[in-house]
Amino acid sequence: MRVATLGYQTWGHRTLQALLASRHEVVLAVTHPKSEHAYERMWADSVADLAAEHEVPVHISNKPDADFKAALADADPDIIIANNWRTWLPKDVFDRPRYGTLNIHDSLLPKYTGFSPLIWALINGESEVGLTAHLMDEELDAGAIVLQRTTPVGAKDTVTDLFHRTVDMIGPITLDALDLIESGRTDWTPQDRSQATFFHKRAAEDSRIDWTWPAEVLERLVRAQSDPYPNAFTTFKGQRVRVLESSVSKGYYGGTPGRVFIHEGDGMVIVAGPDAWSGRNHGLSIERVRLDDGTEMTGKEFFPHGGGYLGV
Structure with missing residues (x-):
């Protein structure tokens, strides 16, 4: 499939890296500009640099403005893959491609919608964490679930341990979810929004x-x-x-x-x-x-x- 990515930091970098090594064609990489926020200076592998190394067109933006939408229209992807995209997307963006937009979120949705889910999950004593590949809709992190993967939380695990384990899961869950979508399946799992929890950006x-x-x-x-x-x-x-x-x-x-x-x-x-x-x-x-x-x-x-x- 023709794939466009919306990604930032190491999460977006790992997503793009997996797609570049796959049979899919990456036609556009959209990413945010660098930030001095404490949580954005770490795990800051550059999506833009990786895309440029592989001659993939890059668009840098903080929001889906007219230039963003024009770049997406020119790329004409079959699907968008988002990971750690940090601003709201309108329907005319996430619904534009034939297969819509697949978001990779580092929690077991519907729990831990929003920001820093691994940190909040560890604070709350969760026994496992993981990733969710879900289709985007109008509500943040609320779309139907295509695939989830889990990893246990040990008694002495730090958030750094959990980061490394879950970031290594990004490539496999992305490609496996793409295979399911491309197969023509549409029997995805709706989220039970009564179980949703929504966490703010940490400061x-x-x-x-x-x-x-x-x-x-x-x-x-x-x-x-x-x-x-x-x-x-x-x-x-x-x-x-x-x-x-x-x-x-x-x-x-x-x-x-x-x-x-x-x-x-x-x-x-x-x-x-x-x-x-x-x-x-x-x-x-x-x-x-x-x-x-x-x-x-x-x-x-x-x-x-x-x-x-x-x-x-």
Whole structure:
């Protein structure tokens, strides 16, 4: 088939890479301009550079304006494949090709519609994550499902681990979904929108540790903000402290959320939870930190004794 791609960063790059190595003809690659947003500077393999290397026409745009639509009309694809396209598409774009537009989304839709699904899924303690290949319609990430693939979430997995596993699934799910569409099948699975969850784009504030959250959730937040993602952070005596490693404390500790309390091994336990006053909660043991100057220390080294509060 004649394929046009709408893609950005490593997700779009992997999609285009798979298509270029397939029997399909890539007739256009549309991508966004480079961004200085923290989440767009990482995993930033260039779709434009890859397309140019293979002499595929490239169009750079943030939105489907007149020039975008003209480039698409000139390319005349049978299908559009989108992955990590970050702005709304009108019906006259996604419905223009004979087979419409196939979107590759890195969640198990209808859960985790929107942005940063792997991060939110890990924070929420999901047992598996994956990819969904679905046909686009007027509602964001809501179209009928062509194919889904899953991978389990381990107890110590970081979002970086999940990124690498799911990004390796992009090529196979894209080509397998194309084969199903080209075969003439139309018996796709409608999404149950009553089960949909929609998450916003992450910003710096979303990495700030809220000590009223349960320690189990905070431990997952730390793993969901592993390098190269902006790390989970707190403040201590006016200094920003990035938390690189943590665990749920062995003991139960009570008091005020954010209190620097007691050592466990090489970690310092911080009182946490919405009912920390009860004394029935585990705390979060901070085991490794990084300061703004790049210095890394164990929790015990950074907090030589208990006392004081985090977040102030």
